[in-house]
Amino acid sequence: MKLKSIHISGFKSFADRVNIQYHNGITGVIGPNGSGKSNIIDAVRWVMGEQTAKSLRADDPTDIIFSGSQNRKPLSLAEVTLVFSNDGLHCPAEYMHLPEISIGRRINRGAEREYFMNREPCRLKDIVDFLLSIGLGSKSYAIIQQDKRDRIIQASPDDLREILEETAGITVFKVRRKEAEKRLNSTAERMKNLAEIEIELARQKESLGEQVEKASQKLAFSQELKEKEILLIKNHVGFYRSIANKIKKEVNLSSSQIEKSSLEASEWESEANDLKSTHLELTQQIKSTENQLDDQKIALTKYQERSENYKRRHEERILQKERLTKELIEERHNLEREEERQKNLVVEVENADKVLQKIDQEQENFQERLDEIDESLQVQRMRGDEYRSEMRAIESSRSSLRARNESLLDTISRYNIQIQKVTENYLSQLEARSQIAIDRKEITNNLSKVSAGLDEVVSNRNIIESDLEKLKQQCLFAEQERDSAKQEHLELASYVTSLQKLIDSNSGLSDGTLSLKEKFSQQISGFLFDVVSLHRDDEAILESSMPQLFQAAILDNFDNFVDMIDKIEELSLSKVSLFVKDMLNSLSQSESEIKSDILKINGIRCVGDRLENCSIPAAKCIFERIFICKDEWLLIKAKKLCNDIQNFIFVTERGTVCQTSNEMNFGAPSDGISHGILQRKREYSEALLKKEILQDKLANSEGSLYTLIDKKKKLEFKVSELASVLEKEKVESVKLSSQLENFDLQLRHIDENLARIDDEKKRFHVEISEAKESFAKNQSENDKLENEYNTLSLNLEEFESEYSNKKEIRDEILLQFQNKKSERAVILERQANNRKNYEEMTFQLRRMQQKLDTSIAQAEDLKTQINNAENDFIHLNNEIGVLHKQVKVFEDKLEYLVQEENETEEKLRIVESKLKSQKDSAASKQKFINEKQLELARYDTIIETALKDAFDKYQLSAHELPESADNDAAYRLSLEQRIKEIQQAIIDLGAVNERALEEFKDVSERLHFLVTQKEDIERSMQELYISIQEIEENTKVRFKDIFEKVNFEFQKIFPVLFPGGHGELHMLNEDLLNTGVEILVRLPGKKMQNMSLFSGGEKALTAISLIFSLLKTTPAPFCFLDEVDAPLDEANVGRFNDVLEALSEEFQFVVITHNRRTMEVLDTIYGISMFEPGVSKLVSVDLTDVPPHLRKKQKAAIRSGASATV
Template sequence: MHLPIGRIVFLHKIKLAGFKSFVDPTTIVLPGNLVGVVGPNGCGKSNVADAVRWVMGETSAKHLRGDSMADVVFNGSTARKPVGRASVEILINNIEENSSDKRIGGQYAAYDEISIKRKVSRDGQSVYSLNGRRCRRRDVTDVFLGTGLGPRSYAIIEQGMVSRLVEAKPDELREFLEEAAGVSKYKERRRETENRMEHTQENLNRLQDLRDELERHLKHLDRQASMAEKYTVLKQEERLRRVQLSGLHWRAFSNDLSERENKITTQEAAMTERLAEQRRLESSLDAQRAKHGTAMNEFNDIYREVLDAGAEIARGEETLRNLRERATRTQKALAKEQDALQEAQDHLAAEQENIQVLEKALADKEPALSGLEREVTEAAEEHARAEASMQEWSLVWEAIGLRVAEAMRGVQAQEGRIEHLKERLANASERYIRLQKEQDKLDPRGLQQKIAELAEQLREQDAIRVRAESEHAGHQANLQDIRQRIRGISGTINTARERFQEARGKLSSLQALQQEALGKGEGAVTDWLRKNDLTERPRLAEKLEVASGWERAVENVLGAALRAVCVDELAAPSSTLADLREGAVTLFQANADTESAAISPHPAGSEAARLVEKISAPWPVDTLFAGIRAATDLKQALALRATLGWGESLVTPSGEWLGPDWLRVHRGADSTAGVLPREREIKRLSGIIDTLRAEIDREETAMETAHGAREAAEKSQSVSQSRIAEARRIHATLESRLGEQQMRFDEATRRSQTIAHELAELREQRLQARSSLEEMQAGLDEQKADRDRLIGERDTEAAKRKEYQTHLTDSRARWQDARDKSHRLAVEVASVRARYDSLILSGSRNRDQVARLEIRYQELQQTLREMDQPLQKQETDLAEHRAQRKELETILQEARDQVEELDLAIRESDQKRHAISEKIESDRATLEQMRIGRQEVHVRREAIEEQVTASGHVVAEVLEHLPPDANEADWTTRIDTLEKKISRLGTVNLAAVEERARQAERKDYLDTQHQDLVDALETLQEAMGDIDKETRNRFADTYEKVNLKLGELFPRLFGGGHAHLELTGTDPLDAGVTVMARPPGKRNSTIALLSGGEKALTAVALVFALFELNPAPFCLLDEVDAPLDDANVYRFRDLVKDMSDRVQFIVITHNKNTMEIANQLIGVTMSEPGVSRLVSVDVEDAVAMAGA
């Protein structure tokens, strides 16, 4: 079985452990786009489908064939104990075939492979993970958004889904379409909208109570004066606690920083040990390879000698074998000739006697043969007549049988249609009664009178409200402008602060790396620089400006000189060099008066520019790059090498440095690698930080000005707002009541019209159904009478069968007997005649043969006597050669054992060297990440320290006054408690006038909320209308698409015919759906009237039509082909095979015809009771397993 070449499947692995019957860790590899899962009943095949559904987020145990989520954990068997946890993991290829795009984008576009895993314990708690990181269920479902996959999607089609479609009523079938169209979520949104409207009304009532309470509260402000002192005390305590919490954060970061330092030290030590181990392994490997070469040469020499000896033996054996065979052939030929001679003489005498006997036999048998041939001809004619009679009866019998079967099928179909029509008639009558009762309860006229009364009251109140609001509009517009300006300034400040913190964090990390690279860490050199007041002097790398692209060249040339300390003159520090006991230091005299070496810009014969021309610095640096030229690439450098003068060299942008007779390349990541680009980035970030700091100061000044303007505007607004509060409240109440009554009236009117229309339709349907029922019953009676008549004719013809069969059997026996007798006698006559002729001819030949055999016998006796001596000599030589080869083979085996031992040792050493090299690279990357993490913690600790200092405290003093058992959690709880206490106090008036203004502002806020809630009610009512409209549109669109696809798929599965969907009502919001199908050669009918196989095939067509709405990357079919016969299975499998060009299929099946199209078969067996395992199978094994 061959897999498609080059296809990249979506789902390529499923890993199960402890899930249902897969108790042992099991990996299912899915390399192709069409994979079959086969096995006997009850072996756990469907658990594969359950596993995929479960790992994608299924939360209903019912859909996993269980009572609770803990049922997916292996529950034990007769030989095994239950396990405590189940896990399933699927691995998804995220590479789009023939493209560099990813199948799943967004945050997952960076991954070529996505791992989704779910674990559950016996307590039913699930844990999800994405690519090894723990996540939420929602994160897992987000991965499949837009792909058509999910725990309830049509990508997983089990046999139960087909059964539900077959047995579904119109309302239930509608639910399938709604699920495919996504309408169910709109229904849920409609219910949520109704709940929100109810809650909004409740909130309005509560808000009104709160506003009334606030009115009373404004009259008693003096009672709240005593609360101001308590508020101040709590606020001061809160600020202190926050400073202390920052101190605790600072201490936690300090501890974290110490731990990171220790880890970095441990990591560096481990890396040093691995480097030493790598060097030891390389030395050992070189020695082993040398020994292996020597042993291999010795083995080859001995092997050649063995081959030479073997060739000599083969030649000797071939010669000896030829001699022996020749002698044997001669002896056999001699004996054979002797026997042949005697036999020929005896045979010649016997032939004369046989000729006389055969002449007499021919005279007796030839007349009897003519009589038997006449009897055979007569019997054959009689048998032909009997066989023709039997054939005529068979045609009559078959025609009557077909007519009887057709009549019985017609009766069954008519009975089914009558039952369905009776059921429809009963349903229509029941619905007619329900609709009449509902219509009686509606009262549109009473609702219309209430609406008129409320509308009049609202018009009167509206005039009052408009006058009050016109006065307030000016103040509100001004305040809105000011608030909008404050929000804009605040957003600008926050953005600038975020950019400032980000730039400062990057700058700190880069500065830390740069300090370490330039040797500014602690050590003997740093102590010496500190004693000579050179610590703050710049390093050479900090002052160089290198042209873009030439950084690596300059770093390679200068090397450690990049760390050089720039001094004004060398004399003073040179006098204290004796104090430097260890380490290395470079000093560079950097001042504008330094005389540069006289270097010719273009020496004779050189076409390359000087490297120093790519560099700019505050002072001359020609001496550092004397004689060094710049080549654009290695090819040009090699070409210009011949033009170099004494002491000159060339360097390329990628770092290759070469002279007339030498070349140096350094690719390792040493401590000075990347120093110059990093210094350029540090300078760039410093400029950005200065710009952002100025921008923040400017915006904060603007913010203070805006806050002052807002306070003035709010005071003006509070005065005008109190005048419109009462008018708004009354207006809102009347408007809400009017809207409610209008909505009830509209709903009652629409529902009354709908009911009247449906009642008329139901009356018409009932009349049509009764008429059709009478016609069908009459037709049924006629069909039954026709059926009974045909059954009688069939019984009459059945009685004639024995008579025809007996006549045919007798005539066949007579014909066969005569033919056998004639044949036997003819054979005897022919045999006698042939023997007679043969004896006459062979007598002459035998006399000639006797003479030849006598001559040949004498020649063979002479040849045998001449062959004895060469045979003995060849046997002696061959024995000597065999003894020599045996000794050489012993030596060869010893050499081979030695070579194999050395091969094994070399492979083991090479594997160890490769493994430790990978560990070293991993350690180096880990160490770099640890250093960056350490710097990030350091920066965050400094930021906290700055915050504490800005609040007027010192971190050390704050920590000293904290109790020993203080921790962040307790302090956070205390701050939350203080905030709650302050919140319970509400708005505290520190002065009567200010408090009154604040309370007025609060009342304004509540009035605004009240209006917002009223507006929200209107919005929710509009939303309900939009939801109904969207539901109709989505359902209609999906209905048309599924109908179109069903019309395409049904003929493919049936080999013809037609199928479509029909609505059972006029309103798309609640009309049921039925499937009308017309298989080839039959009338159009509902799915309930079809045969079992036709029902299943129609349901499969509908399921695939639903699936085609949003095709997923893979589809899992669980025994969907179970109820289909062979002909339908062939069409079903052809459809699946065609779709597999664009969709990956995993097919769980028992059918051997479906197995034949699979690119790979995965067998599931349960050789151990209760435990499923995978086995490799071919199609024949799969058929046997499925039939077990």
């Protein structure tokens, strides 16, 4: 199976569809950093099933879709397809008929993924399974990037062991072992918990027995408590309802008195409102008058302030006028002085202009001389540059020739070493070939033996699997039978529980019988329903026709009977039947004779003759006098035989009863005969018996099911054992087949190597001859260039001497020119300052004149303002006098209004006093009403609470409770005392579990189930121990095998990369499950030591040796190498190339590199560039210009057929 081509579209930087064809040998991918070389490897990893975005150097799965560039829009999907050519090796059977097999993957912007095999949709699992079958698993070394190399360099002994385990596929066994140990620990913890639960359940079962008895006592107390509390609630509600009605009458009387007081208060309130309105109007007039008075006072104050301000400003203007007069005189003197300074500055500027004209003339003369000298120097400088250029060209040619000669010498030396190595390799290959032939014959014999054992194991497994299938059907049937019995047992247990509750609750007994049982159980020997057990048919007929008979109490003697009659009358009990043992006599002689005659009638039977059980013998006498007839005609016939005997009772099967007289009560048995007391007890006994039978049946079902499951587990264990043996045999068979195939490949490889070594020796001799000829030719040309270089050196020295003299003359003239230039600059700067000063003086004079004119205008303005201010001051004094008069008028009006307001306030005070007395009277009555209403509300709350309690506890509605009751405190006290006693009795019982019986049954079942579960868990723990042991054995075998294989390959490859060196893998201890692995290396001239002590390049080359060893141990259809040669120097790259070229016959290599030496061994070269920003393109590479000593054989390059389409 070989990789034929890759088709990439829209993946990362590949915007256009790219088809890359691969051929046998080594394919190279080159290009600058960032051009998209590694995107090809990302595409291969992605189509092989990589799911993690970060592993593909992306943040999100959709980031791998081309995201656009400055000239292109983003694409909507990305697609990659790998095409494999089928050569018949390592191909799965289902694809063996196809010449090509393709796998593809597609993703769109919505993150929807599609997978294809041979252009048909498929699952990711199908692709992964196919890749695994051809040796391309997720842990394989088909793609080797720098991180895998660095992982080996930095690996600890445990990490190296993990690498070997990944290669051998042992990781899955370690995961299974950890899971098994985890399950074992959790199972042990569960066993511990189950033991604790078992102890707790046993303790609960013991305590529940005591709780059943307490529950029955609490039920009796609760019934009495209910009766007493109902009586107390009725008394409370009636008493408080009487009080509430009395309070309502008092409240109605007070409400009528409040209405009368309210009418009188409203009249006084109306008069008070009129006075308040008058008072409010007066208050508003007073406020208005006060506001007007305040306004006049404020206006008067303002006029007085204005008068003071006018007076102060008038005095300030007079002072300002005098100050301006003095400033005008001073400004005129300053203006005259500035005009004189301006005239002197004009004279100084004119003299400086004349000096500048003279300096400009001298500068022109110096400039002309400098231009002449510069022109001459420029000509000579160009001539010197020509000399130097020619010398540099000659020196460059000499350096190039020296480098070429050194390269040729190095090539000749390297080829001589290669010839020596090839000769040594030829001899070692011959020796290895003979050893491999011997090993191959031995492997063939072993493979035949393993195949025979494999057929036997398969036959045994098929027989056991057939038995296991039958056993599974039996288990399924047994489980169904067990479940059916369990369901029937649960239903019957529920029925028994309900019957037990009915019996315990004394359901069906009359009130009189219940009272006798509760209060006089010590004086009574028992009840008839407890001491007898009738025949089933008789029991049903008598309980339906004579139900009160079986509720009769049995007393020991007549004295007890008399006492009991008194107590029954005292308690007013009804429906009570009593029997006295002393008065229950056996049949007399005559009664026995009549009984015999009656029983001779066909269809009549005596109940006493069919009793099943009777614990009190005297009770049997009752039923010896009771006969059951088939119909009423037989009853009449039997009655005639009785003569005067009145003690016999006749009952027909349909319920007609004839007792002491000739009267007959006709009736029919009711449909609910199962509700009779004896019938219910019989059903309970039968249900208990049936329950015990079902429990035995359920236990037998559980035992049968357990036996079947045990047999099933044993067979499954045997199947798993055979599967394990089969797996081991298959692994051994595959291992031997792989070894056999490996030996065949090695033999072919050795034969090809021998032929290739002869060709290489010839090619090396030809290359050495060509290199020697090139070296002699380069040496001759180098001597000629050296003579030319010496001549040019002498000419350059003469020219530089002449050039130096002319340059000194130019520097002297330039110095004089610079001096004149500096002098002129000083004068110009002085002139500029003078002109600037002149302009400033002119501006200053203008400002001084303007300021003078402004001061004169201000003086005239002040004079006018002084005259106007005197007139305004006179007018303001007149206004102040008018305002004084208006203030006096408003003060008189305000005094009159205040007096009117005081009189109104006195009238209002008298009216409000009368109104307050009326309101106080009404408020006192209202307070009395409120107090009564509060009291009424309190009683209503008490009544509502009592009504709520009555309904919540006993479902008593309001109309069922009395409207009134006597205030009988002694009666209430006796009820409350009895309630407290009952409550205390219930409290003394403590916490009572009313579900004790159900819980007791539930605990028993749980305890039984727990014991069974513990046994199952113990068996599962034993199975886990066996599984862990098997996993450990498989791990040891596989690890030992992969260690020996990788170590063997490593020892063969390492000396190629390190000539004269030796490397091997070493286990730290003998424990194959946990031992670490280290790499021990001995370089030429050094002792054996750990790889971690070497330099970076040596570590990298050692890691590459191990990677190639792992690759040979677990072959893959292709191998991508992503810049793994980056840290190697030139010599090590050469050895790396030797190994790469040697393995290229077995593997299809794709190498991404920047190293020129690595490119020497490439059969096909692809270049990747970004002519368009952000878009990767494939370009063809022309190999014809490569020098002969750097090129592989031309025919090999032609054979490779390098091609790429975009």
